[in-house]
Amino acid sequence: MIHLGLLGYPLSHSLSPQLHSAAFHAVGLDGEYRLFSIHPDQVDELAELVGRMRAGKLDGLNVTIPYKQTILLYLDHLTLPARTIGAVNTIYCEDGCLIGHNTDAPGFLSDLKRCLPEAPREKRAFVLGAGGAARAVVYALLSDGWNVSLAVRRADLGQAETLATSFARLTGGESLRICLLESEPLNPVLGQIGLIVNATPLGMYPDSEACPWPEGLALPEATFVYDLVYNPRQTRLLRQASQAGLQTGSGIGMLVEQAALAFETWTGQAPPRLEMMAAVEAE
Numbered sequence: 482m483i484h485l486g487l488l489g490y491p492l493s494h495s496l497s498p499q500l501h502s503a504a505f506h507a508v509g510l511d512g513e514y515r516l517f518s519i520h521p522d523q524v525d526e527l528a529e530l531v532g533r534m535r536a537g538k539l540d541g542l543n544v545t546i547p548y549k550q551t552i553l554l555y556l557d558h559l560t561l562p563a564r565t566i567g568a569v570n571t572i573y574c575e576d577g578c579l580i581g582h583n584t585d586a587p588g589f590l591s592d593l594k595r596c597l598p599e600a601p602r603e604k605r606a607f608v609l610g611a612g613g614a615a616r617a618v619v620y621a622l623l624s625d626g627w628n629v630s631l632a633v634r635r636a637d638l639g640q641a642e643t644l645a646t647s648f649a650r651l652t653g654g655e656s657l658r659i660c661l662l663e664s665e666p667l668n669p670v671l672g673q674i675g676l677i678v679n680a681t682p683l684g685m686y687p688d689s690e691a692c693p694w695p696e697g698l699a700l701p702e703a704t705f706v707y708d709l710v711y712n713p714r715q716t717r718l719l720r721q722a723s724q725a726g727l728q729t730g731s732g733i734g735m736l737v738e739q740a741a742l743a744f745e746t747w748t749g750q751a752p753p754r755l756e757m758m759a760a761v762e763a764e
């Protein structure tokens with residue numbers, strides 16, 4: 482029996498148990514996937530959960546908000562992507578050591594390539610937001626040769642500078658810029674943008690009418706718009722993009738792909754992506 486789980490808070494809308502149950506079933510493995518909803522004040526519970534994994538009672542753990550960075554303190558090693566991104570969403574055990582990995586970045590890139598098989602000639606992208614998911618997206622895009630502009634609100638300029646500094650070794654300072662997520666500064670730099678990625682939580686249930694794109698600013702022509710938010714599937718940003726005739730991608734593909742890559746890491750089995758997608762589409 483394989484024991485997996487998800488650490489986060491709150492976890493009431495998580496689709497991870499359905500995804501992994503479908504995967505266990507499809508490959509014929511006996512396994513369970515539990516939710517470990519631990520309030521950030523319950524530090525003892527967090528330490529106990531990590532202890533259970535060290536003791537071999539858990540074979541793998543996913544990590545989500547608000548623990549993707551805090552968990553680093555409890556781990557023995559980080560894979561290169563996790564170290565560069567500075568966040569972990571998947572933990573596995575190797576030779577008694579707890580290893581932190583990040584499947585958000587390859588999960589995003591893989592789904593982007595599925596949605597957009599032919600990248601534009603000018604690989605220029607806008608990433609909205611500078612939080613944990615934005616770090617994974619920026620890492621993925623820079624590794625794939627994109628020039629990235631981080632568009633953030635004024636209050637997040639410091640967070641964006643920190644992100645840019647931590648990726649400076651990867652970019653040599655060349656391919657990553659920061660701008661304000663406001664109509665006036667954005668308007669003149671929108672030409673030749675091939676991709677916009679929403680990595681803010683704006684548009685997520687229950688505040689589904691929120692939209693990160695500045696009111697009244699037209700989306701640039703021939704741009705692909707990808708929204709990491711997957712609940713609802715069609716966010717207001719994606720609806721606006723479709724109405725402007727643009728192609729779009731929903732974060733549900735990334736959700737399935739990051740879970741599939743984690744499943745493969747833990748079980749060594751080829752992940753049954755179709756069955757995993759069907760499980761979340763049934764929700």
Ligand code: NAP
Pocket residue numbers: 546585609610611612613614615633634636637640662680681682683685693709710711732733735736737739
């Ligand atoms: P996070 O660490 O809280 O970061 C969110 C970012 O958006 C921060 O920079 C935040 O700034 C900024 N932000 C918040 N409100 C904003 C607003 N009104 N206008 C502009 N920027 C704003 O969250 P996260 O972990 O990066 O997650 C972001 C979203 O991605 C969530 O909806 C999450 O569900 C989704 N996600 C999806 C997948 C997937 O597989 N599809 C994977 C990971 C995450 P402050 O820090 O100042 O608030």
